[in-house]
Amino acid sequence: MSEGPKTTEEARENDLEELSPHAARSRRRFLSQLSAVAGGGAATWHIVGCGGEGGDNTPAVTHDEPAEVKGQDPHVGPGQLDDYYGFWSGGQSGEIRILGVPSMRELKRIPVFNRESATGWGQTDFSKKLLGGRMAGDTHHVHLSYNNGTYDGRYVYVNDKMSARLARVRIATMEVDKIVDIPNSQGTHGIFPQRHKTGLVVCNGEFRIPQPNTGNNLDDPTKYASMHTAIDGETMELQWQVMVEGNLDLAATDYEGKYSFATCYNSEGGVTLEEMMGADQDFLYVFNLANIKAAVEAGKVTIINGAKVLDARGADGDYILRVPVPKSPHGVNVSPDGKYAIVSGKLSPTCSVVQIDKLASAFAGEIKPRDCVVAEPEVGLGPLHTAFDGKGNAYTSIFIDSVMTKWNIDDAIKQYSGDTSVQPIRDKVDVHYQVGHTNASMSETKEADGKWLVALCKFSKDRYLNVGMLKPENDQLIDMTMDKLAIVHDGPAYSEPHDAVIVRRDLIKPLQVNDRTDDRFTMYEDWAKEDGVDLMKDSKVVHKGQIVRVYMTSQAPKFGLTEFRVKAGAEVQIIQTNIDNVDDLSHGLAVCQHDVNMLVNPQDTQSVTFTASKTPGVYWYYCSWFCHALHLEMRGRMIVEA
């Protein structure tokens, strides 16, 4: 494009029309709908973008634009392995999923905050202890532990927005090993680990509540506050909370361990949609981690529900800097060179580029917080999240326009500083439909490699066979190695991936058989010691008053016990150890009519506690995972006596 940027609204429309006629149409529609909302109308703008019903809403794009010949091949043939692990949040399902990229094949689901029948998560003694009786969750953001700016292959962290929890998966076992409750917080949303080493994981409280939330100030929202919380990524223990006045949305960290970031919408402190959209300006909150640590160590804290809380409401100070950005920002992503935090506008068609090395001067009062903003390119309507290729380009997901916009960061900075000869927008591609998060291969590390980009679309509408009212989400794979972005794959996803990270496969090395080092093994070993049992060898029934402990090995195709006897209504605890030492040889334990089903992986122990039927009789237990030609014979009888 040869002309420089225009200044009038009309010229901007023309620009958009050139880049994407669809974008210009939806921009006009968006603006009229927004004014309807502001006037008290129904907030329906977010579902009417593309390809569907009504008005001037012609389909966004012809389907299946073929990839250009020079691009990468996303096909992963039989027997071939993907180049990347994708870690996807499962949204309302409360889980994490692992996909192969670029095949986009779902390889595994890791239950986290949900009850899962296949593995017994939520039913085994260990998972019950972690979940504390809660059986639902809402996972949004999945991030891995870091060392020196890239993934160290040890942990995956994920938030539960619904019950304000942070969970950790140990990559060696791909199972949850810790879950921590975040006090004084509701709607725990953005999380991000520090990137210079496995240090803090910061967690944003999105919903403002009275502090403490014990019946005070119920009807005085001006007194509500939210928390920016730090959890130690090694111990999973709460370190501190910083109390702020505004809603905290997405989180990020820098690459040096100095700052954490939170987008703040609703700085006006409203409790209704209209109130939350009132102010034209909101903020990127920048947290100064060294100053916060020093203040916590100096005891400048209030204890609220056991948490050390620093009050940073009101004016900027040592702890927080509020960088003004256009109203209601959403995503914040830090470029792989560590230089910029990019704030996506959501209700503004812009991204604000914050130069991180200017923040120290702003904290010192030498420049204004807004002076740290060095570019604000127009990227489209409803920018949500930004990914990177490691070559100076940013890729922003644009929700309302249903496009991905590729733009150049340096050119955006030049344009902002007055150079009218540059145009930062490089390309736009239509996605289907209403893209939320985006991410790219290694994009959240200093090793961003610019190979694959995913657009996690909230609506699939007509892209798949009609499966009823709830359609799959649509995860689209985009080849980012060419000048033009090319969609090369549609991947249906069950409700509802929010975020994903895409990790080079050499960084992820899970075990084939369990190494029995997780915390939970001390629990089993303690019981076994108490009862004089060797878990790897013995099968034995131990009566302890009303409780019957049943130790049982499993080795294809046999359980260590072919029967055991209990009294009707007894508490039964089965502690099962899979002594097979063979890759992929899992056994299960299902108990007929007792609602028990759990997985026991090679060299693993699992335990489950349940109440035997009040009706005496014979109840078979059986192996529920196909393990052997005689798998169906792998069973035994629980004999329940009167």
Ligand code: K7E
């Ligand atoms: Cu944008 Cu929860 Cu990350 Cu969803 S949030 S899109």
Ligand code: CUA
């Ligand atoms: Cu063991 Cu099937």
